[in-house]
Each structure stands twice: as C-alpha cells, then as structure tokens.
Amino acid sequence: MISCPERGSACLGKLLYLLWHTRAYPELYAMQSAPWYAALLVPGAGMVLALLIAGIGKAVLRRRAKRTNQKKQ
Numbered sequence: 001m002i003s004c005p006e007r008g009s010a011c012l013g014k015l016l017y018l019l020w021h022t023r024a025y026p027e028l029y030a031m032q033s034a035p036w037y038a039a040l041l042v043p044g045a046g047m048v049l050a051l052l053i054a055g056i057g058k059a060v061l062r063r064r065a066k067r068t069n070q071k072k073q
Helices: 004-024 026-030 038-072
Strands: none
Touching: 004 026, 004 038
C-alpha cells in the first residue's frame, strides 16, 4: 500500500509536470474538450480521501489512548 506522503508527492509531481506541459504545448490542450486539470481530479480526490481517513483514525487512536491513561491514574 502506498503511504500518504508518497501519494501526495506523486500527485504534486504530476501537477507540476502537467503545468509545464500545458505551457510548453498549449495547442495539444486546446483540442481537448475537457480542461487540462481533469487528469488530476480523480487522483487528487483519492489523496484527499486517504488523508481524511488517516486523520480520523489518528484522532480516534489519540482519544482512546487519552482515556486509557486517565483510567490508569
């Protein structure tokens, strides 16, 4: 499984390459019916979803650890 930082770096790298490519070859993207950023929507949404799930999981684990420490005292 790919971790969140690796997935984020890959998405950022793809974004930078796509930005460069659209500026270098604008005539290729003028022929497309979809905007140039359409290729980033699905991977970007997947990354946001993975980060949300990881953040919720982290918050749940912290709350459980906090409750466990309070019961021990």
